[in-house]
Amino acid sequence: MRLLTLFTAALVFTVLFTACNAIDSKSNSQAQSSNNVPNVASTPYSDGARRVTVQELETMMKTGSAFVVDVRSQDSYDAGHIPGAKLIPSGDILNHLKELPRDKLIVTYCS
Numbered sequence: 001m002r003l004l005t006l007f008t009a010a011l012v013f014t015v016l017f018t019a020c021n022a023i024d025s026k027s028n029s030q031a032q033s034s035n036n037v038p039n040v041a042s043t044p045y046s047d048g049a050r051r052v053t054v055q056e057l058e059t060m061m062k063t064g065s066a067f068v069v070d071v072r073s074q075d076s077y078d079a080g081h082i083p084g085a086k087l088i089p090s091g092d093i094l095n096h097l098k099e100l101p102r103d104k105l106i107v108t109y110c111s
Helices: 002-021 025-032 054-063 074-079 090-099
Strands: 066-070 105-109
Touching: 054 066, 054 105
Parallel strands: 066 105
Antiparallel strands: none
């Protein structure tokens, strides 16, 4: 069980930090030019993390299939955040692993 927790923590940190630093304007422009149809096919990135479009996230939030985590600071969260997002600053993720659902896609954002 301890090994599973450590593995999960390592995976969350890897996805969190690489996803927050990755910028892919080509993917965003393609998603916007496709008549606002969500791009459901995963795109291969070197970090292995799947990206979701705004439209996909909206749909997943409406159906309850996504858990949205804002990994920024409290000040940034207070300045504006996605409604329904849970604030868990990136440095505190390990302290909140039990709060993350296992039956939903966990979507993190930092900007």
